[in-house]
Amino acid sequence: xSAAMSPAYPFGLDIDPPAKQNRLTILFRGILAIPxxxxxxxxxxxxxxxxxxxxxxxxITGRLPSGLGNLILGVFHWEMRVWGYTYLLAGRYPPxxxxxxxxxxxxxxxxxxxxxxxRLSVFFRIILVIPHVILIAILAVIALVLLFVGWIAGxxxxxxxxxxxxxxxxxxxxxxxxxxxxxxxxxxxxxFSLS
Numbered sequence: 001x002s003a004a005m006s007p008a009y010p011f012g013l014d015i016d017p018p019a020k021q022n023r024l025t026i027l028f029r030g031i032l033a034i035p036x037x038x039x040x041x042x043x044x045x046x047x048x049x050x051x052x053x054x055x056x057x058x059x060i061t062g063r064l065p066s067g068l069g070n071l072i073l074g075v076f077h078w079e080m081r082v083w084g085y086t087y088l089l090a091g092r093y094p095p096x097x098x099x100x101x102x103x104x105x106x107x108x109x110x111x112x113x114x115x116x117x118x119r120l121s122v123f124f125r126i127i128l129v130i131p132h133v134i135l136i137a138i139l140a141v142i143a144l145v146l147l148f149v150g151w152i153a154g155x156x157x158x159x160x161x162x163x164x165x166x167x168x169x170x171x172x173x174x175x176x177x178x179x180x181x182x183x184x185x186x187x188x189x190x191x192f193s194l195s
Contacts, residue, residue: 010188011110011180013080013173018165019105021091026154029088036082036094043075047183054184058122062115064184069112072183074098080108080176087143087168088150088160108176110185118187125184132178132190136171143171170194 025032054068081094084106095101100108121128150164160168170193177190 009177009191010113010186011108011177013169013176014107014109015084015089015169015172016105018160018162019091020158021088021154021160023155023158025091025093026088026151026158029086029151032093033082033086036078036096037086039096040075040079040082044079047072047075051183055122055125058117058184059119062117062119064112064114064117066112066114069114069185073110073112073185076179076183076185077101077108079179080172081106083172083175087147087172088154089165089168089172106172110180112185113187121187121189122184125182128189129178129182132174132181132192135192136175136178139171139174143168167194 050068050072054064054072057063057065057068075098077099078094078097081090081101081104084090085092085094090105092105094104094106146164146167150160150168153159153161153164174190174192174194180186181188181190
């Protein structure tokens with residue numbers, strides 16, 4: 001779904017339908033993703049620090065500084081492309097780049113809310129997100145099992161099976177919305193939904 005089709009939540013993830021992929025890159029996907037995973041892991045640690053500064057700024061001023069919001073969002077774009085590649089949702093190697101890439105099969109959309117922030121929901125964000133974190137942890141176990149099955153099927157057929165692709169795409173969308181909320185990019189509470 002694109003932003004125009006789903007205005008209900010200010011962040012989302014567009015994922016192209018399943019397509020043929022190189023069987024050899026599917027076989028070695030975990031190894032091929034290592035450079036991105038290392039960089040994104042370092043950046044994720046940086047983001048945690050930046051989110052803390054964003055949290056303090058919003059509590060004090062009621063606004064998210066645009067530079068901070070854009071930096072968090074830029075890393076978030078990269079993170080979701082790597083996530084999609086690692087989860088076999090895209091066969092094309094992701095670019096080493098911050099920000100949006102509209103040509104890549106995994107596309108995060110949304111803009112950080114800068115003004116008029118809800119200080120109370122930001123203050124209690126870590127508590128408010130607990131129900132989502134519990135459900136995402138449960139779904140992550142299912143996703144890993146399906147990813148393994150999809151990996152085997154992908155090596156044989158060169159494509160992630162449609163049902164597995166749909167579940168992993170839905171799980172990724174849910175994760176993206178919750179992450180946008182946890183990264184303080186929006187005050188809108190994310191829906192409990194795979195769509």
